[in-house]
Amino acid sequence: MKDAMTQAPANLRHLLSEATACLRTAGVDAPQREARLLAAHAADTDLAGLLRIDTLPPAAHATFMQTLHRRLNHEPMAYITGHTGFWSLDIAVSPATLIPRADTETLVEAVLDHLPDRNAPLRVLDIGTGTGCLLLAVLAEYPQAVGTGTDINPDAARLAARNAARNRLAARAAMLCGNWADGIAGPFDLILSNPPYIPHADLNGLMPEVVRHEPARALDGGADGLVAYRALAAILPDLLAPGGIAVLELGIGQDSSVPAIMRLCGLHVLEIRPDLGGIGRALVVKK
Known part of the structure; x- marks a missing residue:
């Protein structure tokens, strides 16, 4: 070359x-x-x-x-250009965060169907917000909603805050650095999360764009890929408002195991929505 x-x-x-x-x-x-x-x-x-x-x-x-x-x-194109599209937004990206995927837009579609009142004054929490793309896409669709995004990586939290400003949503979005929802007081009408869900042994088999460049911490779901879901299931019941829902992203083949984890913690499964490839991608639960 x-x-x-x-x-x-x-x-x-x-x-x-x-x-x-x-x-x-x-x-x-x-x-x-x-x-x-x-x-x-x-x-x-x-x-x-x-x-x-x-x-x-x-x-x-x-x-x-x-x-x-x-x-x-094999550096991802989005890291090279510094941004990518998600839903209706232009999202800045960096190696501190995963690059938003089109599959994740399935979660936004599920939210719109389960919460049809676009003028509802929703209180939204996005756990592990990364670029902030999920929270910001929802806030863009619900002009009366306010939201909080949390991420354990301070660089990710700072990037999410810049994305809120970039998309003129900073007045309704607070981006915080923290572990899961530690120190966060509910209740929330909507909780979002795209947690790490790749089994540890599978990480090296991912595309080189992913395994060489995207943050392993945001990918590694532990030995069985389910560690983050167990942590989420334990805190969701206390964070959800009456009638509130949580919408979580699933990995391939997790559309049975994750709902079972949620049910053990008293959560009711409303829907498992497939993405365009037919993979169960968005899990919707309530108390």
Whole structure:
């Protein structure tokens, strides 16, 4: 790769062709699209704007080469660009947090169906908020709601606060550093959580983008992947308001084990909602 691209090609089409070949060789999925996304980022435009560009200026070409090397090392695109889309929001990301996934939007869909009054003055708690994407997506849909996000990682809590400001929701969102809901007083009408749920032995089998770059602490669910759910089940009954619900993200194959844990702590399962791939993704429970 290095020998093939040591000089800046004058033609963007040639640059994209060479980059696509390098990404394909490195085993990056959708290499042509990835090359175009990197070029658009370097040129400070979008994919549509890239169609109007024939060459990259020297500074943009240097940025493209730097980011291409990062992507060839399987660094996620969102970490390279510094942001990603989630629901209707633009979410800043960093290596302190997991990158928001489209599958997690299933939780927002479940909330909207179970709490149909968009003007309800909900009190919301997001445990393990990460980027804040879940809490902020819900607050964007419920203009009278207020929410608190907690994360054990102070860098994540700070990023979530920046995302609240970035999406003009800071007045209704408090982002705190803390362990689970320690020191948090309920009750809450809605509790959200996308906890760590990957069994420890499975971590090294994840995609290199995940295992090399995303924070293991936010992925590792212990020996059976269920440690976080046991902790959540123990505190949810005391935190939920009468009639309130909790919506939790599930991992693959956890749509039987996690509901059983919740029932043991006196919680009633309302729904297990599948994502677009048919995987049970959003667990909805109440007292």
